[in-house]
Amino acid sequence: MEPTDCPLCGEAAARVILRADFNLTGAAGTAYAVVECLACHLRYLNPFPSNLGEILYRFDKVLVPELNAGQLALLLRARYLIDAISYSKVQGKPFKIAEIVRKIEELLEA
């Protein structure tokens, strides 16, 4: 998997916010990081899994919590033609676990 340029503006330069030792795809030796684009400040998973579309198509609902105006949800809708459900928060504070759980419960009941 190649590192992903910023999905919003195309900038390659990014700083690592969080390095994660988990694996979304089952491929051995793949490490992910959350990075922040140095140009537009979008934070995104890098690299995106190369089979992200296949992963997303497995689910009836795709919730995209993000601490911005919903740019990643817009990108996922445009690139993969899925009805990504944006859950954005722009208050300078992170999500509380309870907020995300509440949103998931709302979607499961709908």
Ligand SMILES: [Zn+2]
């Ligand atoms: Zn950018």
